[in-house]
Amino acid sequence: MTLLDQSLGTLAQEIPGATAVFNRYGLSFCCGGSHTLLEAATKAGINHVALMDELMELQHPVDEASTWESASTADLVQHILGRYHLVHRAQLKELVRLADRVEQVHGDKPEAPNGLADHLRLMTVELESHMQKEEQILFPLLTSGQAQMAAWPIRAMMAEHEDHAGALDVIDRLTNGLTPPEGACNTWRALYSGLATFKADLEAHIDLENNVLFARALREA
Known part of the structure; x- marks a missing residue:
């Protein structure tokens, strides 16, 4: 089919x-x-x-960090920008729209993810700030061979990664583990499906940076 x-x-x-x-x-x-x-x-x-x-x-698969171990730093950064930074911006915009719709239509139901749209807006602001710091400060240092100057920014970004992981836990709590209730409409199901992919993408993004890009730079510092 x-x-x-x-x-x-x-x-x-x-x-x-x-x-x-x-x-x-x-x-x-x-x-x-x-x-x-x-x-x-x-x-x-x-x-x-x-x-x-x-x-x-x-329809794209989640990348395995191991496949990028041998890539150049410049190629890896370009991959992260296109596969994750660009994608997260589009994902969150649509997820906020869907969450708003679900809360407006089904907010009176006990299973409704009330507060999810506002939480996603907060995640949007925080993740955008994080990505801009990488794009404007950290990534230029790494691609220009200045790993010795990047140790502090890297540790700051890794700390923020912990915050992002905590924000994903809140999504799970608000959505009953991304489980739509019986009889949920297509919009509700699409929201949770999109959240599952966003969560997988963000976790893969963090893993690729922490364990490949950042680990390499810290070894070279």
Whole structure:
């Protein structure tokens, strides 16, 4: 079965980031979630090939840190910027939108993740500040061969990584371990699916920096 044959509701739950694509095209994956991608695109007059290509680009595996052990520092930094920094910014923007929607519609239910949207906004601010410090200060030091000057910034970033891990624990608490309740709507399920991928990505990002990029720099300092 191709993506075109799958329902919008299924795709929204299984492909993190798909909800942002559907929202941009004006496709309803909640109320109209039973329609296949091809049916919805045809009805809306959308180029279904372009739509499918966008969804396929979202399907990427989480990288193993070990595969980057032999990469140059410059290549590793570029990978982190594209695979994680850029992706986190898009992920959090969409997750805040979905969390707002779920809280607005289902906030009166005992299982609702009330407070999640505000927590994600706080994470957005904190993670953006963290990434900018890496992009503007730490990464230029590392790629210019000045590892000896990077020890203090590295330790500061590693401390902030601990804070990010704590913020992920709060997400688990607010969402009952990312478990949607029985009968949850497509938006609710898509939110938790997207959060699961964001969590896996952020953990992989932290692991790659702590155990490959930063560990290398500290050895060279």
